Amino acid sequence: MNYAELLTPVHQFLLCRTPQAWIDKAKEPANLPVLLQDHLLCELKAAQTAMLLLRKYAVDKEGSLALLEWLKPFEDFAYRFIGDATSLRNSVKLSRNLAGRPDVSYSNEIIEKMVLLIREELHHFYQVLEIMQARGVPYTNISAGRYAKGLISACKTHEPQILVDKLICGALIEARSCERFAALAEVVDAELGQFYLSLLRSEARHFEDYLTLAQQISTTDIQPRLQHFLQIEAELIQSPDADFKFHSGSPI
Structure with missing residues (x-):
């Protein structure tokens, strides 16, 4: 599948x-450091x-501890x-197979999709860091923008709707990331452009995974909530x- 085909469902x-x-603004060389730094943190946040x-919804206490250990070096x-x-590069990987909680009917579906997503996002975190180091871009913990907060603030506060809403938000963030990978690939240097296209190929299905989970968990059609968040x-x-x-x- 070529990149145009991957982008069609996103668009x-x-x-x-x-x-x-x-x-x-993104193609201005002076703005590349902030893009790379923010992208690095976006991979971790994903x-x-x-x-x-x-x-919260899928694994037992032992599984939860194993997940925390997996993420700790990146958060550190x-x-x-x-x-x-x-x-x-040498950090601890997920050390055990995760078992779904018997009291949550959709736990195995969450495990199947989210473990693979985490593995890919952490690998991309490391790849962005390598690019930063190769280009002499220092890492600083910059402040978060308004985007994710603006989506999450619209989520309901009761279950299971809050979970459904957060999954929809996850789908939107992943889809927008892919759209921006493709947009950036056309205006940055060739090496960085190829990297963004490789991320597009890897992450293009993520938004659909989130939507599939949202509909599996929701007791009603998610389309009205999805349209609300799309707006x-x-x-x-x-x-x-x-x-x-x-x-x-849009930059001021």
């Missing part, structure tokens, strides 16, 4: 494309989101500046945004 899903003003779903690096690329997402992407980040809106 059909999202309500808008990335504004040209964002692309113009893994954390999937892990929270696993720990990102938030406490402990470790480096070498230590992350919020499009507004976040198209409206003026003073903070330039990987998922930010």
Whole structure:
């Protein structure tokens, strides 16, 4: 499958494309460091989101501890500046098979999709860090933009709807990431462009995995909630945004 075919369902899903003003700003060499730093943290946050779903809804206490151990070296690096690329490359992997909780009917479905997603996101975290180091881009723990917060703040607060809403938000974030990988690939240097295209190939199915889980868990059709969040997402992407980040809106 070529990249155009991979992008077709992403473009059909999202309500808008990335504004040209964002692309113009992203291709300025001076803005590459912040893009790479924010992208690095986005990969970690994607893994954390999937892990929270696993720990809250799918695995037992032993499985939860194994997941925390898996993520710890990456969080230590990102938030406490402990470790480096070498230590992350040799960090502890998931040390056991995870068993679904018998009291949660959809636990095995969450495990199947989210463990693979976490593995890929952490690998991409390491790849972005390697690129940063090769280009002399220092790592700093920059502040989060408004995008994810703007989506999550619209989630319901009761179960199971909060889980369904968070899965929908996960789908939107993954789809927008893929759309931006493709947009960036056309305006950055060839080496970085190939990297973004490789991420698109790896992550293109993630948004569909989230949507599938959301519909499996929901007791009703998710389309009304999905349309609600799609509108919020499009507004976040198209409206003026003073903070330039990987998922930010139209630059002021």
